[in-house]
Amino acid sequence: MSNETLTAVHDFARSKMRDDETGHGFDHIQRVVGLADRLLTAYPAADRLLTxxxxxxxxxxxxxLVTDTQAASAEVRDFLSAHDFSATQQDTIFLIMDNMSFHKTLDGTAKPLPLEGQIVQDADRLDAIGAIGIARALYFGGHFGEKIYDPAVAPRTQMTHAEYRNLGGETVINHFYEKLLTLKDLMNTAAAKGLAEHRQQVMLDFLTEFKDEWQAKR
Structure with a gap:
C-alpha cells in the first residue's frame, strides 16, 4: 500500500474528529500519529502502515466520543475494506483500537497488544501528559463542567470503568492523580518511557505551582 492509502486514512480521520471539542480533535490525532512515527524509528520491526x-x-x-460505537465501527470496517486492507489487517487495527484505552486497565479486560498497538498506545498516552496534557485536561474538564480544584475532594483510587466515566464531583486537578501521573509507568516501550520522564516532571512542577498559587503562597 502506498502513501495514498495513508492520505485517505488521514482524510477519513479528519472528517470524523475535526469538530471535537473535548481535547480529542484532529490536532490530537496528528500529534499521536507524529509521536507514533517517531517511536517507529526505534522499532523497525513494527508494521508502519498498521501502526x-x-x-x-x-x-x-x-x-x-461517539454515541453509537457499533455504527462507527461498521463505518471504519467499510472504509478499510474499500481501501484494500485485508481482514487480518483490519482485525489487528481493531484489536489495537479496542484495547488501548486507559479504562481497560481498570477492569482488567484489555487484551495484549502487538508491538504496533503498544506504540500507538504509548503515543496516545504521551499526548495526555506534559504541557499538552495539562492543556487538554483543562479543556476536557471545562467542556464537561468540572471544577478546577477542591482540596476537600480527594482523588479517587481503584476505580471501576463506570466510576471512571462518572464525572460527578470530579475535579481537573484530581484527574492528574487518578490517571495522568500514572501513565509514565504504564508506557510499553523504552523509547516512550524516555520521552515520558520530561513530561512527567512538567506536570509535577505545574501541580506544585498551582497549589502554591491556590493557597496564595506565590
Missing part, C-alpha cells in the same frame, strides 16, 4: 492507521483512527470509535 499509523490505528493511530489515525484510534478515537473514531471511542465510547466517550
Amino acid at each position: 499509523l492507521t490505528a493511530a489515525y483512527l484510534h478515537d473514531v470509535i471511542d465510547e466517550k
